[in-house]
Amino acid sequence: MVSLAELRSNLHQVGRVWVFQIRIFLISDFFILTAVVQPVIFATIAFLLFQVGGESAGEQTLLFAALGTGMMGVWSTTLFGGGGAIAWQRWESTLELLVAAPRRYDLTLLGQTLATTTFGFYSMVATLAWGVLLFGMPLNANYPLMLPLSLLAAVIGLGIMGMLLATTFVLYRHANALSNLLEYPVWIATGMLVPLALLPGWLGPISWVLLPTWAVEAIRGAAIGTEPPWLPIGMCIVLALIYYVIARRVLVYVIDKARRDATLNLA
Amino acid sequence: MSAIPVSTVPSQPGSLRANWRIFWNGGRISYAALFNWARPSIYIPTLLGAPTFQILYFAALGSYDTGMDPEFFAIGNAVQVCSMAGIYGMTMAVANERWFGTLPALMASPANRAALFGGRFIPFIVNGFLVSAYGFVLCWIFLDVRFDAATLGVMVLAMIVTAFSCSAIGAVMGGVSLRLRDGLFGANLLVFLFLLFCGVNIPLSALPDWMQAVSQVLPFTHGLAAVRLAIDGATLAQVGGLIATEFFIGVAYAVAAFFLFTWLERSSYRNATLDAR
Secondary structure, three states: OOOHHHHHHHHHHHHHHHHHHHHHHHOOHHHHHHHHHHHHHHHHHHHHHHHHHOOOOOHHHHHHHHHHHHHHHHHHHHHHHHHOHHHHHHHOOOHHHHHHOOOOHHHHHHHHHHHHHHHHOHHHHHHHHHHHHHHOOOOOOOOOOHHHHHHHHHHHHHHHHHHHHHHHHOOOOOHHHHHHHHHHHHHHHOOOOOOHHHOOOOHHHHHHOOHHHHHHHHHHHHHHOOOOOHHHHHHHHHHHHHHHHHHHHHHHHHHHHHHHHOOOOOO | OOOOOOOOOOOOOOOHHHHHHHHHHHHHHHHHHHOOOOOHHHHHHHHHHHHHHHHHHHHHHHHHHHOOOHHHHHHHHHHHOHHHHHHHHHHHHHHHHHHOOOHHHHHHOOOOHHHHHHOOHHHHHHHHHHHHHHHHHHHHHHOOOOOOHHHHHHHHHHHHHHHHHHHHHHHHHHHHHOOOOOOHHHHHHHHHHHHHHOOOOOOHHHOOHHHHHHHOOOOOHHHHHHHHHHHOOOOHHHHHHHHHHHHHHHHHHHHHHHHHHHHHHHHHHHHOOOOOO
């Protein structure tokens, strides 16, 4: 059983890593592009496409598109930041130090990936601001009190998903190539801009086990839904717990294997 | 690992033969050495996997948002995916000389700069064309895009010219990257901007006037229009103007890239910033 002092210490560790990682992202051209510029470009494409479509470009549609493209940015940031988290530590030659440190490495990794997702939420701010400023999109939420809860569930859930990506991608020599591959498929399979109902039925079960599906559902539910998004919020929490258990097991295996084979710092 | 076979026949420095060797062999070697993605473990997910899903994604999104036929979006993205090879590739082919520490040796060599620079285009034009061709095969299989056999040659010509112009703007980015901290930032930005500006996903007529004006000086716009028309059965006589415009835009970017490269070379000598990071 974890004592209160230990819990505080662990939270402090996650918090310190989170702050440090956010500061790194703030000077990274790549992550500013991924979290701010790219979502704005995709939001513009979506807004213009709806305009081309004519009658469907109502207020709700614009908000649907802004939230969807914002979440696309969150996913991209999580994918590249989480997927490459361990690989980057290798390139920077800090992985050995972090693993050898007396603090738990899984908490360090969690702090990093939570920071990745938090930074990714700039996307949401960027696409909403873009929609309001350029396309006259109204900003209102059907369930304003549920919105912070939805955002929190999404941030924590995606942060833990980032941890799962970090621990599994590192098994592949070129983690970035996997990130390049998985950006669009998850955008499709989680219904971020195209409703899942319009896609082939076999995508349904895949979307249910992907946390971004529920994260975008939770945020959309609070903003433009017709009922409070308790189910998607609950699913975010359940999937986050499952992802965390898997990520920890994989991490233990990966670190153990790397120590046995003396390949911890070999990219 | 097998070495790239190159001719060992000696040739007089500065001769046409020597320049040809720099152009041809240098281009091949630079592709193998500097293009980080030229191995199956990266090439397949990045240059085949990602374009597959990009085409499917925009076909679904475009037809859902606009009610238009997915073919329009499938064709646009099948052409646009050549930017993955052209822009990222050419950026790496120039900028990685600096990151891999080979730039000083390259600059110190007496090799003809035009041959040195021009040779790097060929592998990326071929690569860009192949990625686009793969995209069209996908469109044919999964999205029911049909081609007019009589004008297939025109379509291929337009694709090759588009891959060239795309590589040319990639070369400009490569030159710029010699001075930037993050060399691929501009390349990433360009690839996304093409999706928005060049008629890939949004018909040009639906864009605001200033965006239409910008699109006229970017690669893809004319080449993609030519590909669309060729698929609909237009002959070379009908789309030759568009292909020629795309070609000259490419030449303009290639010349700009060459002068940028030589200017950066001179300024690096003056300011001792050749290998600065």
